[in-house]
Amino acid sequence: MATKTFKLNTGAEIPALGLGTWQSAAGEVENAVGYALSVGYRHIDAAYCYGNEDEVGEGLRTAFDSGIERKDIFVTTKLWCTYHSRVEEALNKSLKSLGLDYVDLYLVHWPVAMNPNGNHDKFPKHEDGSRDLIKDWSHVQTWKAMEKLVATGKVKAIGVCNYSVKYLEQLLKEASIVPAVNQIENHPSLPQQEVVDFCKEKGIHVTAYSPLGSTGSPMFEAAPIVEVAKKRGVTPAIARGSSVLAKSVNSERIKANMELIDLDTEDMKTLNAYADGLEKSGKVVRYVYPAFGVNFGFKDKPDGMVLS
Numbered sequence: 239m240a241t242k243t244f245k246l247n248t249g250a251e252i253p254a255l256g257l258g259t260w261q262s263a264a265g266e267v268e269n270a271v272g273y274a275l276s277v278g279y280r281h282i283d284a285a286y287c288y289g290n291e292d293e294v295g296e297g298l299r300t301a302f303d304s305g306i307e308r309k310d311i312f313v314t315t316k317l318w319c320t321y322h323s324r325v326e327e328a329l330n331k332s333l334k335s336l337g338l339d340y341v342d343l344y345l346v347h348w349p350v351a352m353n354p355n356g357n358h359d360k361f362p363k364h365e366d367g368s369r370d371l372i373k374d375w376s377h378v379q380t381w382k383a384m385e386k387l388v389a390t391g392k393v394k395a396i397g398v399c400n401y402s403v404k405y406l407e408q409l410l411k412e413a414s415i416v417p418a419v420n421q422i423e424n425h426p427s428l429p430q431q432e433v434v435d436f437c438k439e440k441g442i443h444v445t446a447y448s449p450l451g452s453t454g455s456p457m458f459e460a461a462p463i464v465e466v467a468k469k470r471g472v473t474p475a476i477a478r479g480s481s482v483l484a485k486s487v488n489s490e491r492i493k494a495n496m497e498l499i500d501l502d503t504e505d506m507k508t509l510n511a512y513a514d515g516l517e518k519s520g521k522v523v524r525y526v527y528p529a530f531g532v533n534f535g536f537k538d539k540p541d542g543m544v545l546s
Contacts, residue, residue: 259485377405
């Protein structure tokens with residue numbers, strides 16, 4: 239089932255399952271990427287901010303050496319916040335690390351710009367420890383620069399990450415190109431239904447990361463999720479009509495995550511009831527919420543872990 243795809247608004251197909259590389263330890267990413275591609279994965283999700291694009295590139299080269307063709311692999315990477323004012327420079331860095339001439343999808347990682355001349359390449363801070371942001375830079379300016387990349391042939395599609403309805407509305411008012419994808423944290427304790435519905439209405443595909451929360455999330459053992467997984471004979475992982483990123487460097491887990499199945503009405507009823515119960519009891523949790531000190535317009539409470 240790793241060959242299942244969804245059609246983007248560009249006409250391209252994005253694989254339903256991708257291998258995520260966030261938080262994968264140094265020395266493990268290359269093997270994880272190479273193994274995933276060898277067993278049938280065709281989507282690799284990377285980012286400059288993860289600090290491991292060189293290793294991802296080595297894994298891709300292993301796949302190419304084995305006979306897998308570049309055209310058969312969908313590669314996503316992302317523009318980091320300190321590069322909002324130098325978009326093509328950032329893309330070129332990622333392409334060099336990945337060993338590629340183009341990526342299939344290039345995403346704005348977060349809709350906030352940080353100081354490109356600060357005291358750190360990725361996480362510049364003020365003396366008080368707060369993030370060094372460019373307050374007078376709009377994410378719409380960034381998107382205009384992203385749009386120019388399409389004509390270069392270095393990207394096949396462009397999109398965004400972590401965009402709320404508020405930010406999508408701001409972008410669409412001035413965009414010449416509608417984002418192909420909005421990659422968001424999406425799981426039963428963070429359904430983000432208003433974002434999912436808005437994206438569907440506008441023809442923006444949703445890719446879900448952390449489909450069961452972050453590492454150690456209680457959802458891996460939640461009875462309703464385990465019940466549906468057991469019924470279907472698969473390991474727990476949830477996506478609702480979206481492509482999903484499964485992060486692992488363990489070969490058994492990587493292979494197990496390939497067992498994508500279509501849930502029936504009863505399955506969805508069970509999972510939706512679980513999600514509704516979490517929301518009504520105030521247990522909505524966002525696991526990935528960087529400490530930018532910015533209101534991103536999310537309707538949920540950002541009371542989960544924060545990315546420092």
